[in-house]
Amino acid sequence: MKEGGFKSIKDLPSTHMLGPGTPICAGCGALEGIKIFCDILGEKTVFVNAAGCMTLLTVYPFTPFKGSWIYTAMASAPAGAQGVRDALDLLIRNGRLRPDEDLKVVVLTGDGTAYGMGLSSTSAAIYRGLDFIYICYDNEGYGNTGYQFSAATPHAARTATSKGPEGYQRYKKDLFSIWAAHKPAYVATVAGAEPLDLARKIEQAKDLKGSKLFIAFSPCPTGWHFEPAKAIEVGKLAVKTGVWPLKEYMDGKIVHTKVPLSKGKRLPVEEYLKLQGRFAHLFSPTRNEKVLEKIQTGVDAYWEGVV
C-alpha cells in the first residue's frame, strides 16, 4: 500500500460525486461501494454497464453520474470498454480530443455477469492488457431478478432457486484467483463497509496502466434478508469473521490488507450468518451444527493458508 492519501476516515472526500434519488434499494451494499469509487475516480469517467441491479442507476432522463455512461449487455461490458478506450486513444492520437478530455473507462457489473456470462469477455480484455477499471459489485446472487443463486453464492445460502433444507449446495467461485491468474495490473477485494481500505485501494490502482479489477462485497437486504439499517454491520462482520478477506494482487504478489484476529480470538462465522435470513435455516428450528462447522472450517482453513 503506497503512502499518503487516505490515513483516516476523515481524509475521504466530503463532497460526493454520485447524485441521490436513484431507485436502488434502501441499504444497498453495492451502492455504498460505488459512491466511494465515484468520489475518488472523479467526473472524468465513462461507466460501461452490464445488465444488473445497477443498470437502474441511470433511468431516462436522469443519471446520478457526473461522467458518462453506456449500457451494453450482460456478456460484453469489457468489450464495450475496449471500444471506448481504443476510440479515445485514436481521437487523442489524431488530435481530435485533448489529453485533458480523456476519460477513465470503468466497467460496472454484478456478480452474475462477472462470475458467469461476462467471464469470457473479461478474460479477453485482461489478456489484451486493456487499460480499464472493473468493479464487480458482488451481492452473491442474481439480485435484480429476485435473488436466484449465481456462481458467487456462498455454500448453504437460501436463494429463490436453492430453497432446499441446506440451501445452496455448491461453493462460491474464486473469481479473485481467476482474475489474478491473468496477471493484470491490479486485483482487489473490497467492501463498502470498509471505506478506508476501499479508498486506499482505488487510489493505489487508478493510475496504473492496464486492467484494474475490484470485487466489492455488497450486502443485499432484499436478497440476503436483513434490515437495510444493518448493511454496514453485515459488511463489517463479513470482514471480522474472515468470511470476506480483504486483499490485493499486484506485481505477482497477494497481500491481505486487513487481517482478522487469529483463530480462537476471531469472531465465529455464525455472528455474521445469523444476521441474515438466507442462513436462518442453519439456526432454526434447530441448529445445523454440521453445516455451521463446515463453513467455519472453510474460513479457518483459508486463513491458515495466509502466511
Added chain:
Amino acid sequence: MTRKLITGNGAAAWGARLARAEYIPAFPITPQTEIIETLAQWIDEGQIDSRMTTLESEHSMITTAGAAATTGVRTFAATSSQGLLYGMEMIYTVAGWRAPFVLVNVSRALSAPVTLEPDHNDVLAARDSGFLQIHCATCQEVLDSVLLAYRLGEDEKVRLPVIVNLDGFYLSFTREPVEIPDDKKVDQFLPPYDPGETRFRAGDPISQGVIVLGGSQYSYFRYETHLASLNALEVFEEASKEFEELFGRSYRAVEEYRTEDAEVIFFMMGSFATKAKDAVDRLRSVGRKVGLLRPRLIRPFPIEAIISAVAGKKGIAVIDQNLSLGKGGILYTELASALYSMTDKPVLVSFIGGLGGRDITREEFYEMVAVTMKAIETGKAPPPRLLYSKEELMQMKGLQSIARVEQRKGRGKR
C-alpha cells in the same frame, strides 16, 4: 483510378481502406476472414493508419464496434453467418445507440446442418434490427457500397449502422476487375466522420443505451429509429447521384435490368442475380419479354421504387435464397406486402433456390418464366416451389442409404 483483379473480400477491405476507417474490431470466420487478413496486412505494412483489435467473439466485436462509434471514430467490422447470429443481441442493441458504422456480412448458410456456402438466412435474421442493409451482386459493387454505406449511415437524418452484404464463395472468393477509386475523390464524397453530440468526452457527459420506464418512452425511441431508417431512402438517392457524378457508376435502391417492356420479371437479391441477367439476355434473344429487378436496399425496403418498377408487369418470379421455416420465402413475403395496395398487381410466384450455395441453373430460370407465364394465363399462382432436381434427389437417396448402412455397422460394433 486504377483497375485491380480482386475478390469480393478484397473489395470490402478496399472499401474500408478508402473510407479511412480508423478502427477495426475483428474476429475471424469463414468466408469473411480474408477481409480482416487483408486489412491486418495493410496495417502491419504501414499502408493504412488504422487500428485493429481482435476480440474473443462476434458478440464482443459488435459491442466494441458500437462503443467505438459511440465514442466518435469511423469504425469497420466484418462477419458471417454464425458470427452474425452470435452477435445478434448486440446487432439490435448498437442500432439503438444510433452510432453509425459499417459491418460487412459475407453470407453463409446457417447451422444445422453446418455448411460453408451461402444463402441469405444469416443476414435476413438482422432484418428487423435497425441496421440498414445494402446487398451486392459484384465485387465492384461491394467496394462502392462500403463507401455509400458510410455516407448513408453517418447522415444526420439517419445515424444508423449499415450492413453491406456479399455472398460467400460466389463473391467473397471470386476475382473480378474492380476500379479502385481515387482516394482524393473518395475524401470528397466521404468527409471525415462528424459524430455530433454522440461521443464521449470529459466535461460533456452523455448517457447511452439507458433504461426507459414504460412503453410510451420505448415506443417513441423505437419508432423514431424506424423513421430514421426510412429517411435513408432519400439520403441513398442523393448519395448515389453524387457517387455517379464523381465515379461514373450508378447505384439505385433497386436495380432494374431490361424491365422496360418486360411481361415477366425475376425478383431476387445478391450475386445469383447475375445468373438471372444471363438468363434474361438469352430469353430476350429469342424474343421473350423478361427482365430482372434486384433490390439493393433491403432495409429500408424501397417500396415506392419497387411499385413503380413493377407497374404494368404481368408476373413476377420471386426467387428467395432463404427460407423462413414454417412460412416460406422472406423476399416473397416482403414483396407481397409491398404490392398489396396496388391495383392491377402482377401475379407473384414464389421459388426457393440456392439454399446453402446450391446453384440455380439456366434451365431453371427458363422454367421459372414458363411457370410464371402459366400463372399469368390462369390467373392462379402455384404453391411455392423448391428448386431441386430429380438427379439431386436420387443422389440424396443414395447418401441416405449409405448413412443407414453406416449406422447399422456402428450398432453392430456395440
